[in-house]
Amino acid sequence: MSRLQHPNIVRLYELIDDPRCDQQFLVMECVRGWTLQRPVARRESIPEEDLRHWLREVYLGLEHLHIHGVAHRDVKPDNILWDPEQRRAKLTDFGTAALLSHSRDAPVGGTL
Incomplete structure (x- = not known):
């Protein structure tokens, strides 16, 4: 996700994996707006x-x-944020996203 830097994708800055509590924390771009x-x-x-x-x-x-071989798989208004300051729609929530094989466009490793 961190390599997918694009104006229309919510940016992931850091992934913090805390083995003490078996949780992961995502540090993401703050979009001050609303979902579509x-x-x-x-x-x-x-x-x-x-x-x-x-x-x-x-x-x-x-x-x-898609150019980077990622299928979002959950595109809906709830997963599109509107940033009124930049006048930009941004995709978010990649919980069901999958990497694709470019040779046959089939999922190769499950979710991201």
Whole structure:
């Protein structure tokens, strides 16, 4: 995940593995905004221009993942953050992501 640096992917800065308590901690980029589920839940009418912008941002993030052999496998509004300061949609929650084999695009090692 740390090698997947892209403006449309929430950045992972560090992974802390604490063997004393058998837990892992992710230090990630702080995105001050909301998920794209918020306007869905509120039944807001979103202007077409905004929707095109959001989808383009998601597409660019997914394209970057696929170029690097990663399948997100859980793309939904809850896993897309909107950063109003940068006007950028960012993919997050890679808990079900998988590495792909470029030869046949099949998962090769389970989840990331």
